[in-house]
Amino acid sequence: MDRDRVFSSINSPPYFDGKDYSQWKVMMMAFLQSQEDKLWSIIEKGWIEPTKKETETSNPIPKPRGEWTVAEQSDHKCDTKARYSLFAALSDKERKRITNCPTAKASWELLQTTHEGNKKVKAQKLQSLVLEFEEMTMREDESVDDFHSRLINVTNQCHGLGDPILEHRIVKKFLHALPPSFEAKQIAIEEAQDLDSYSLDELVGNMKTFESKRRKGQKEKSIALSTLKKEEDPSDFNLEEFAVLTKYESETQSDHEEENVALVATTQNESSNESDDDEHSEEVATNKFQQLYKASKIMIGKTEELKDQLASCEKEKTGIAEKLQSCKKKWEFERNALVSQVETLQENLNAQIRLVNSLTSEKISLEKSFRDSQEKFPK
Structure with missing residues (x-):
């Protein structure tokens, strides 16, 4: 089961389940450095089992634990604590990768190679x-x-x-x-x-x-536009509100700025003519307002239609770009995986070649020893 213990306690290592390794790596380094000074350094330099020589000419053999120095015991303890911290930080799947690693350094390098690859x-x-x-x-x-x-x-x-x-x-x-x-x-x-x-x-x-x-x-402008779009009774239509909203609309729709200014000017002219000329009846003025209102509604409708088309094109463009980016990442990931597999196979092949050469050399040596023994046997 997934666990998220990143900020639960300073004594709990950050959890890693195989995702976002680069972020976990930085956090895990900080965690190890916060515990003891030697925990991170033992991962960097690696712990080596203490050895000793029974004689000056003999090969080194593992030193019994009872003979370890204080410094050797301290290094081993730090390596064990570092390994345990890694085990505690990993999910079951990731933990199985490092189960057979003998040291904390080997465990860390295996995780790094698995999730970052070689150089x-x-x-x-x-x-x-x-x-x-x-x-x-x-x-x-x-x-x-x-x-x-x-x-x-x-x-x-x-x-x-x-x-x-x-x-x-x-x-x-x-x-x-x-x-x-x-x-x-x-x-x-x-x-x-x-x-x-x-x-x-x-x-x-x-x-x-x-x-x-x-x-x-944008929200305030949207409210103003929605108010203008509402179906209203032409007889209740207010001239000043219409002029203000039309002017406000001109500020948000640059493509129709000249048309809106013309509408405002026409409205103002009609208003001044009404005040100067008493012969114009209220019915004629109302009809004029209705015509202006309908013309504004038609213009707004066309603008919204163009906005919708533009938004649809932008959405389609974004979708195509995201799909292309996703494909590029997928192809890059597959390519890197294949390259890593080829390099692993090449390393295995080189190891087999070295083994064959070693066995061949050993065979030649044994054959020579056998011939020498055959020559000595009759004597």
Whole structure:
């Protein structure tokens, strides 16, 4: 059963079930370093079983535990604690990988090779992540928090593979990846701030504030437009409200700015003519208002239709881009897996070749010894 104990206790190692290895690796290193000074160093250098020589010319043999020095006992205890910490942090599936590893260093390296690959695979993964970082953009319908999370996820993986991306590069990437609706804020920050020293947290905070104000403004405009769209009794239609709403609409719909201004001007002219010319009846004025109101409704309907078409196209474009990105990641993953398999097979083949050469050499040596024995036997 999955467990999430990352923040449950400082004495509990972060849980790992095979997902997001780069993040777990950083957290596990911090955990080991927080326990004892030697826990992480014993993983880095590795523990070696103490040995001794019975004579100066004899080969080393394992030293009995009763003869271990205090330092040797301490190193062994640290290695055992480090191994146990790894066992406690892993899921059943991941724990089985390191069951037969004799030391904490061997366990750590096996997990690292399994989830990061060898140097060549790591280099390929890093190249793919850097490319993904460079191509990242924020969608119009995406929040600042969501984009920030995606960006940090990629940079954390780069850091886990040993190639961290500097903060000023992340800040500049964040600004350049913003959608057109953030252009004014982007320009203001670039002119006012030194991007080489500007922190990512401060940038994200400013962007979230701007996003909040922008959404509030969009909501107010939406309420104004929805009020204009309501079916109203023409006899109750208020001239001043119509003029204000039409003017407000012109601010939100740049493609129809001239038409809206014309409508407002026409309405104002009709109003002034009514006040100056007593011969115009109220019925004629009402008819004029009705015509203007219907024309505005038609214009709004066309605008909304174009908005829907644009949104549909944007959605389709986003879907295609996401599908393409997913396929690229899938292909890259399969390619890396095949490369890793080929390298493993090559290593196994080389090991077999070395074994054959060793056996051949041993065979030649035995044959020579046998011939020598045959020559000595008659004598």
